[in-house]
Amino acid sequence: MPSSTEFDSASSPVYDRGDDTVCVIGAGLSGLAAVKNLKEHGFGVDCYERETTVGGAWNWRNDRSPMFASTHLISSRTTTEFPDFPMPDDWPDYPDHARYLTYLERYADHFGLRPHVWFGTEVVSVRPADEAGRWDVTTQSTGRAGGTRTHRYLAVVVANGHNWAPRMPRIDGLDDYRGKVIHASGYKDPAELRGRKVLVVGGGNTGADLAVEAGAQAARTWHSTRRGYWYTPKYLLGRPADQLHARTQGLPLRVRQWLHRLLVTKTAGDPARFGLPVPDHRPYESHPVLNGQLLPAIGHGDITPVPDVARFHRTEVELTDGRTIDPDLVVFATGYQPRFEFLDPALTGTDADGRPHLLLHAFAPRHPTLAVAGLLQPDSGLGPLVHWQAVAFARWLRLRAADPDRAARVWQRLQAEADRPLTATRVTGSPRHWFEVGYRNYLTALQRLLDETEVPA
Secondary structure (H helix, E strand, O other): OOOHHHOOHHHOOEEEOOOOEEEEEOOOHHHHHHHHHHHHOOOEEEEEEOOOOOOHHHOOOOOOOOOOOOOEOOOOHHHHOEOOEOOOOOOOOOOEHHHHHHHHHHHHHHOOOHHHEEEOEEEEEEEEOOOOOOEEEEEEEOOOOOOOEEEEEOEEEEOOOOOOOEOOOOOOOHHHOOOEEEEHHHOOOHHHOOOOEEEEEOOOHHHHHHHHHHHHHOOEEEEEOOOOOOEEOOEEOOEEHHHHHHHOOOOOHHHHHHHHHHHHHHHOOOHHHHOOOOOOOOOOOOOOEEOOOHHHHHHOOOOEEEOOEEEEOOOOEEEOOOOEEOOOEEEEOOOEOOOOOOOOHHHHOOOOOOOOOOEOOOEOOOOOOEEEOOOOEEOOOOHHHHHHHHHHHHHHHHHHHHOHHHHHHHHHHHHHOOOOOOOOOOOOOOHHHOOEEOHHHHHHHHHHHHHHHOOOO
16 A cells, blocks of 8 residues: 555645544444544544445455454443444344444444445545644545545544554564464454364464364364463353443452452363463453353363464474474464554654554544544443544534633643553553553543533533
8 A cells, every 4th residue: 555655635636625524534333433423513524434335344344354254242232332322132242243243334324324434435645734733635446446536624533443454473483384374364264274283373362262263173273372361251140241340340459350360260260270371460450351162172172272482393383382283274363553554653653663652542642633533452342432432532623613722721631641541450561452441441531531522502
């Protein structure tokens, strides 16, 4: 894809969309929430979507979708749904990806969002246009038919997702390894595993899910993790685990950690008993791994837990404990790198490691009219958080126009609290936790911003 620096809006016409129109990039979960709430606050909205339908990552037919056939929500229905558009009561606690895509399609139709979306249109450049904080957005057809067009907008909301650009590890000998190597984003169907000797690398939710799937399908399965995790079943005491987690939010942190550890070890078992590393952190100090099938699969002998990979040889993989194994398929469930190919990294405060630094994980620190929606790793569902993010951004834009002095004070407060933690406890410092937030903590922070930006009718 061309970089944003290759487009010179000064050399081509710029079509001004007016002082009250916002550009939204992406029509997935976060983009749809942004379009809907900006529209309800009276803004004009143009949404650009590179695919031909809504749904983003949840439409597994899309090139960038990380979904595979058996993917289900890891947060329960009631903590994932938008607050103003509940999922049907007769749906299961953890809907699969097809049901959730249907939910997003119904959301788009119910609120009349499709007419605002330019499908098959890719954003190739987003640049500051003037001192007023407006933006020039350059687009082109994903089929590369025709040239580019540039439109000027009051503000921009980036909602292109952060689970589509695979993060691949650098391991000695990998280039010379003769087996098949894929990232989890490239896995789609159990047929790819049948009869093979599979090594799954990565201990997060995707890694655990794929290890369980490989254990049921492959001839041999190894699951490599470099650290210990608290593997939480999706149900605790007969209720979805995140719902129980929400009910204990008022308890002191140490009590919650003790209770969680007790419930997990009594319900699922001690991970060390199954040959897994002992967690080097307390519960809630790492993004939760919800999987009630991994430990039984290990207990059944379907999965062999192994430590981290030290290096690759032509036909073998050497582990950090000196053992070698001989998989013919390696699946890296090693996460994703956030990418905004159409933005200069300086606009989002992105550092050399590729980590954006945003106020509330949403607002560009030096550009008050540029926001990123859904760049979060919550300990529960995403829908409510993205909904209130979008409402906050819409109110913020209204406040800037109605009361610039008050808006300036709010912005100064956000900048002063840029490093304030948004989790109930410290989390481990891996890229997996760059955007970690506590559900309750983040909603509290958003509520404060909503209160500050309310403009009297």
